[in-house]
Amino acid sequence: xxxxxxxxxxxxxxxxxxxxxxxxxxxxxxxxxxxxxxxxxxxxxxxxxxxxxxxxxxxxxxxxxxxxxxxxxxxxxxxxxxxxxxxxxxxxxxxxxxxxxxxxxxxxxxxxxxxxxxxxxxxxxxxxxxxxxxxxxxxxxxxxxxxxxxxxxxxxxxxxxxxxxxxxxxxxxxxxxxxxxxxxxxxxxxxxxxxxxxxxxxxxxxxxxxxxxxxxxxxxxxxxxxxxxxxxxxxxxxxxxxxxxxxxxxxxxxxxxxxxxxxxxxxxxxxxxxxxxxxxxxxxxxxxxxxxxxxxxxxxxxxxxxxxxxxxxxxxxxxxxxxxxxxxxxxxxxxxxxxxxxxxxxxxxxxxxxxxxxxxxxxxxxxxxxxxxxxxxxxxxxxxxxxxxxxxxxxxxxxxxxxxxxxxxxxxxxxxxxxxxxxxxxxxxxxxxxxxxxxxxxxxxxxx
Numbered sequence: 001x002x003x004x005x006x007x008x009x010x011x012x013x014x015x016x017x018x019x020x021x022x023x024x025x026x027x028x029x030x031x032x033x034x035x036x037x038x039x040x041x042x043x044x045x046x047x048x049x050x051x052x053x054x055x056x057x058x059x060x061x062x063x064x065x066x067x068x069x070x071x072x073x074x075x076x077x078x079x080x081x082x083x084x085x086x087x088x089x090x091x092x093x094x095x096x097x098x099x100x101x102x103x104x105x106x107x108x109x110x111x112x113x114x115x116x117x118x119x120x121x122x123x124x125x126x127x128x129x130x131x132x133x134x135x136x137x138x139x140x141x142x143x144x145x146x147x148x149x150x151x152x153x154x155x156x157x158x159x160x161x162x163x164x165x166x167x168x169x170x171x172x173x174x175x176x177x178x179x180x181x182x183x184x185x186x187x188x189x190x191x192x193x194x195x196x197x198x199x200x201x202x203x204x205x206x207x208x209x210x211x212x213x214x215x216x217x218x219x220x221x222x223x224x225x226x227x228x229x230x231x232x233x234x235x236x237x238x239x240x241x242x243x244x245x246x247x248x249x250x251x252x253x254x255x256x257x258x259x260x261x262x263x264x265x266x267x268x269x270x271x272x273x274x275x276x277x278x279x280x281x282x283x284x285x286x287x288x289x290x291x292x293x294x295x296x297x298x299x300x301x302x303x304x305x306x307x308x309x310x311x312x313x314x315x316x317x318x319x320x321x322x323x324x325x326x327x328x329x330x331x332x333x334x335x336x337x338x339x340x341x342x343x344x345x346x347x348x349x350x351x352x353x354x355x356x357x358x359x360x361x362x363x364x365x366x367x368x369x370x371x372x373x374x375x376x377x378x379x380x381x382x383x384x385x386x387x388x389x390x391x392x393x394x395x396x397x398x399x400x401x402x403x404x405x406x407x408x409x410x411x412x413x414x415x416x417x418x419x420x421x422x423x424x425x426x427x428x429x430x431x432x433x434x435x436x437x438x439x440x441x442x443x444x445x446x447x448x
Contacts, residue, residue, distance in 0.1 A: 227295020
């Protein structure tokens with residue numbers, strides 16, 4: 001139970017951060033190109049509380065319909081209202097505003113009341129709700145200022161969301177669907193881009209934090225017959241000094257270089273009988289653990305503990321190098337599995353929680369940050385895949401529309417495809433979760 005609570009306690013805040021960062025990408029990009037953002041939610045509903053912000057000017061006229069209100073004279077600051085609006089502009093040089101077709105006072109409904117009248121959409125209208133900031137009386141009805149951007153905190157702390165106006169309907173004012181193909185793709189891809197960029201920040205922080213590391217001489221103790229190391233002429237007693245011109249001071253250094261250069265030639269500098277010499281080996285893919293290996297068993301001798309940290313001007317460029325190498329490692333692993341017909345090692349929420357807990361317990365805060373880097377990169381890659389319901393799947397629909405010279409696929413058909421994708425995705429996660437639970441019951445760790 002303690003391990004379970006620790007795993008959940010480590011994963012939930014990490015997952016929340018990663019998803020909020022992802023949604024911030026959609027949020028900021030949408031706002032930048034003029035899309036109306038209705039809500040930025042942390043966690044998933046039911047809602048715990050929300051804060052309305054913003055200063056949207058809404059014009060009233062004699063044809064505006066009021067529900068639950070006697071008219072514009074009944075509007076008061078602090079009231080929560082729902083507004084159905086259309087775009088309005090008084091001249092070519094003026095930014096388009098909003099004019100209210102309908103204003104409805106929000107009421108807390110009893111259990112027996114039907115609240116559907118408060119959420120009835122009309123295709124060409126912008127339906128937005130918020131709190132009245134101020135009211136200005138005038139001829140024709142006047143106007144009021146509405147705080148209609150909702151920041152919400154929700155009960156289920158496993159993600160977040162951004163609710164945009166008219167995601168699939170170009171007739172809605174200030175909608176996402178009314179923007180050009182490039183702008184829409186930019187908004188849809190922004191979440192994955194943010195997750196891809198987050199490791200740069202995390203790596204920078206990690207490099208600047210003082211860290212202790214055990215280093216020494218990495219000595220070969222055994223070489224497997226027929227392995228890449230044996231074919232390269234490596235013998236027991238050899239000491240790895242460098243690989244591809246990078247110093248080798250522990251097992252992690254060697255493992256990284258082997259996986260980065262899997263399937264291609266790796267140049268290693270070794271020490272043998274007090275003399276340095278160069279050998280070339282080509283790491284082979286091991287399908288049992290989905291890693292590239294050289295067939296070398298090594299031990300770290302003459303160990304010492306060193307502590308180091310890097311200044312900002314060194315940490316930043318090194319973070320770019322490390323992030324790039326991480327992407328290469330992902331490519332190398334996936335490529336190795338595909339080329340060798342190995343079944344991918346997939347993990348659902350339970351397996352990811354187990355891995356997060358184990359690495360965080362062993363590595364502390366640095367280990368927790370390391371998991372954050374891995375999950376952020378994976379989240380970026382998964383979300384950009386052309387699978388229905390994911391951002392990549394939505395981008396496919398925009399691309400198809402562009403290829404059809406602006407002819408849209410009907411929202412009903414697109415939503416059906418995304419619904420099918422959701423069902424498939426949830427079903428797959430359920431199957432993987434059952435496998436994760438079975439593995440944990442058997443006492444098997446994802447980390448081996």
